[in-house]
Amino acid sequence: MTRNTMIDGWYPVGLASQLDAHGRRTALMGEPIAVRRGEDGNAKVTGGNGRDLPACIRYGHVWSSLGDPQKPLFAIPEADQPGRRLVDVGVVRVRCSPLRAVENFLDIAHFPFVHTDILGAEPHTEVQNYKVEIREDEDEVWATQVKFYQPQAAKSAEGGITTEYMYRVPAPTCSVLYKTCPPRPAEWDVITLFVQPLAEDLCDVWPWMALFDDETPMTDLIHFQQTIFVQDRSILENQIPTLLPLDPGMEIPTRADLTSVAYRRWLKRHGYTYGAQLVAQ
Amino acid sequence: MKLYDYVLSPSCYKVRLMAALIGVTLDIRPVDFHPGCEHRGPELMALNPAGSIPILEDGDLVLTESSAMLVYLAAKAAPQWLGNDTAGRAARVQQWLSFSHRLTASLGAARLHEMLLRPGNIAALREQGTAALRELEAGLVEQHVRGQRFLASDRPTIADIACFPYVALAPDGGVSLDPYPAIRLWSRAVRSLEGFIEMPGIHRLHELTPAPVLEVGEA
Amino acid sequence: MPPYPTGSWMPVALSADLPAQTVMPAQSPAGPVALWRTRSGRAAAFADRCPHRGMRLSHGFVRGETLACIYHGWSYAKAGNCQRIPAQPALTPPDTIRVATQHVEDGGGIIWISVGEPAAGPPRFEGLAPLRSMVVEAGIVALEAAAGTKAAGGLLDYTYDDRTVWLLLAPDGQARTLMHVLVNEDSNPDERIDASRAAEALRRAAEDIARAGIAR
Numbered sequence: 211m212t213r214n215t216m217i218d219g220w221y222p223v224g225l226a227s228q229l230d231a232h233g234r235r236t237a238l239m240g241e242p243i244a245v246r247r248g249e250d251g252n253a254k255v256t257g258g259n260g261r262d263l264p265a266c267i268r269y270g271h272v273w274s275s276l277g278d279p280q281k282p283l284f285a286i287p288e289a290d291q292p293g294r295r296l297v298d299v300g301v302v303r304v305r306c307s308p309l310r311a312v313e314n315f316l317d318i319a320h321f322p323f324v325h326t327d328i329l330g331a332e333p334h335t336e337v338q339n340y341k342v343e344i345r346e347d348e349d350e351v352w353a354t355q356v357k358f359y360q361p362q363a364a365k366s367a368e369g370g371i372t373t374e375y376m377y378r379v380p381a382p383t384c385s386v387l388y389k390t391c392p393p394r395p396a397e398w399d400v401i402t403l404f405v406q407p408l409a410e411d412l413c414d415v416w417p418w419m420a421l422f423d424d425e426t427p428m429t430d431l432i433h434f435q436q437t438i439f440v441q442d443r444s445i446l447e448n449q450i451p452t453l454l455p456l457d458p459g460m461e462i463p464t465r466a467d468l469t470s471v472a473y474r475r476w477l478k479r480h481g482y483t484y485g486a487q488l489v490a491q
Numbered sequence: 492m493k494l495y496d497y498v499l500s501p502s503c504y505k506v507r508l509m510a511a512l513i514g515v516t517l518d519i520r521p522v523d524f525h526p527g528c529e530h531r532g533p534e535l536m537a538l539n540p541a542g543s544i545p546i547l548e549d550g551d552l553v554l555t556e557s558s559a560m561l562v563y564l565a566a567k568a569a570p571q572w573l574g575n576d577t578a579g580r581a582a583r584v585q586q587w588l589s590f591s592h593r594l595t596a597s598l599g600a601a602r603l604h605e606m607l608l609r610p611g612n613i614a615a616l617r618e619q620g621t622a623a624l625r626e627l628e629a630g631l632v633e634q635h636v637r638g639q640r641f642l643a644s645d646r647p648t649i650a651d652i653a654c655f656p657y658v659a660l661a662p663d664g665g666v667s668l669d670p671y672p673a674i675r676l677w678s679r680a681v682r683s684l685e686g687f688i689e690m691p692g693i694h695r696l697h698e699l700t701p702a703p704v705l706e707v708g709e710a
Numbered sequence: 711m712p713p714y715p716t717g718s719w720m721p722v723a724l725s726a727d728l729p730a731q732t733v734m735p736a737q738s739p740a741g742p743v744a745l746w747r748t749r750s751g752r753a754a755a756f757a758d759r760c761p762h763r764g765m766r767l768s769h770g771f772v773r774g775e776t777l778a779c780i781y782h783g784w785s786y787a788k789a790g791n792c793q794r795i796p797a798q799p800a801l802t803p804p805d806t807i808r809v810a811t812q813h814v815e816d817g818g819g820i821i822w823i824s825v826g827e828p829a830a831g832p833p834r835f836e837g838l839a840p841l842r843s844m845v846v847e848a849g850i851v852a853l854e855a856a857a858g859t860k861a862a863g864g865l866l867d868y869t870y871d872d873r874t875v876w877l878l879l880a881p882d883g884q885a886r887t888l889m890h891v892l893v894n895e896d897s898n899p900d901e902r903i904d905a906s907r908a909a910e911a912l913r914r915a916a917e918d919i920a921r922a923g924i925a926r
């Protein structure tokens with residue numbers, strides 16, 4: 211068997227704001243783990259056999275790893291910009307591959323059908339050409355110049371606008387998207403999807419946001435994002451096969467799927483196969 | 492009328508859906524149920540010591556049971572939804588309103604367990620949920636034989652609205668709806684009602700609108 | 711021998727449970743299918759898996775003569791060929807994009823599927839009318855034991871009080887059976903309701919037998 215190269219990565223394991231001395235029991239790639247606040251105030255994560263696991267707190271969440279992370283957690287420089295509202299959306303569990311959850315997040319063509327009248331609406335279904343690349347220096351997948359017509363792009367949006375997006379995959383189960391920010395045209399809103407792989411076919415999803423929006427109440431921001439994600443959940447639980455096929459095999463990608471194609475290629479190149487299968491059967 | 496509401500709560504959705512179907516405007520007060528647990532905070536516990544939502548406030552009337560809210564909305568704005576024109580029908584409506592609490596306790600709890608990580612004995616909850624779905628299916632089959640498409644009558648009543656949300660969202664808790672053709676037809680009839688609104692987990696019936704065409708020059 | 715050799719028919723649903731312009735999930739001898747009916751009333755069965763990204767097509771929607779996938783809206787004609795990809799509206803989808811289809815017959819109030827070329831049409835049950843379909847968490851043997859009689863040609867006559875209901879059985883694996891309840895076509899509503907309740911009772915008995923069998 212080949213070594214699971216995803217073992218050395220960082221994964222979200224809880225909300226920093228809900229960390230307490232009592233702690234929570236959860237799992238990472240099949241191993242039961244416990245997450246709590248230590249005496250020194252820092253996050254403490256222990257593995258199945260009681261060993262201490264690496265831990266850090268960043269972007270509203272506690273992060274940990276079963277292995278030996280070679281790199282610090284990826285950077286989201288915008289998250290530290292003053293004036294942003296940081297939104298802990300909370301966990302949603304999904305019975306699907308953690309990689310399928312990320313792939314869905316990178317997809318815009320489903321907006322009119324799954325997020326009807328919010329992120330998309332017929333007849334505005336066309337996906338314009340956009341740019342996709344694997345940035346070798348950062349070793350990340352990027353999609354840029356992604357544009358889509360949206361009836362209600364954000365809680366703060368009034369009426370339909372053509373929204374521009376950039377997508378970034380800095381780690382196999384995490385994605386960061388940058389989206390047109392209606393109140394501040396020069397900036398991007400940051401919306402992330404942090405996925406905790408519990409098993410190859412089960413994950414806890416922790417969406418998180420860093421927005422320029424001084425108007426909307428925090429609860430409305432949380433509910434907007436929960437609405438969107440739970441609309442995706444029933445799709446994710448009904449895709450066949452459960453594991454993400456890294457070669458299309460029986461699946462048929464088209465031009466609108468170029469981000470997905472690049473993501474799968476990047477996963478395959480790194481041997482990031484926890485939650486994947488090589489060919490669709 | 493003020494509704495303490497959570498977008499992902501099927502019980503709150505019952506009240507939003509009823510109001511939408513009969514054209515009542517609600518003043519929505521979002522509650523940070525998850526992850527904030529605001530329904531257990533001092534402000535909401537003072538209103539509803541049971542620590543649950545929805546809560547409906549109208550003047551000095553405070554309701555904390557969704558079935559009572561459906562009765563209140565219908566009695567005020569659309570009494571035909573009460574389905575109380577005969578003794579038998581009135582009783583049948585009450586029968587399903589009481590039954591709907593079993594859906595909350597089984598399918599609803601399974602959904603909270605599977606989706607929002609609430610504790611619970613998932614196998615037992617699913618088994619109770621399946622038993623309730625079988626009862627509903629059998630009830631709907633008998634209604635079809637009587638020539639009626641809805642739970643208590645040939646037109647929808649508050650009974651349908653009380654049962655619809657947790658049933659439609661059963662798959663969220665890992666309980667399949669595939670074995671229930673009568674539930675499927677009923678669910679479709681509810682979703683086709685004039686004024687119907689969705690909640691996350693219940694998709695739009697896109698077939699109700701014709702395939703839209705983009706005018707030339709429109710982007 | 712598998713329960714449904716190539717060319718034989720499996721009763722998968724009742725026609726009345728599939729109105730025009732709807733889709734439902736069903737089990738066929740070749741696996742899960744999306745069973746759907748066009749606006750003009752014709753039934754079709756597709757493998758329940760979208761060729762694009764694997765979404766179950768039984769969650770989709772029927773517009774006119776096509777079935778569309780709920781995920782990205784790709785739509786397919788009755789023959790299985792993809793007709794439209796909404797993300798690329800100007801593209802005529804190549805003929806290679808198609809979903810696997812199965813033979814469907816819709817007659818006598820029952821929808822049948824055959825895998826492979828059928829030699830003859832599906833059976834007809836003269837004088838009987840379908841009432842409802844139900845899933846039984848037990849195999850045919852347990853159902854036969856509960857009814858106290860053997861199925862012939864997939865049909866089990868179950869006599870209760872002094873009435874008979876006919877149960878058309880389709881195995882779904884060893885431990886589950888799809889059971890279509892048929893009644894005398896001139897039964898009145900009260901008799902139909904009784905038949906439905908008798909079928910519920912039979913299901914309970916068969917599932918008790920199956921559970922006891924597993925426990926033993």
Ligand SMILES: N[C@H](CCC(=O)N[C@@H](CS)C(=O)NCC(=O)O)C(=O)O
Nearest residue numbers: 500501502542543544545555556557
């Ligand atoms: N009073 C019941 C309660 C409905 C219910 O169970 N509401 C859930 C949200 S969907 C709740 O508030 N649960 C409290 C909790 O789980 O802490 C009703 O109105 O039907």
Ligand code: FES
Nearest residue numbers: 760762763779782
């Ligand atoms: S998966 Fe069916 S259209 Fe994309």
Ligand SMILES: [Fe+2]
Nearest residue numbers: 314320324442
């Ligand atoms: Fe989505």
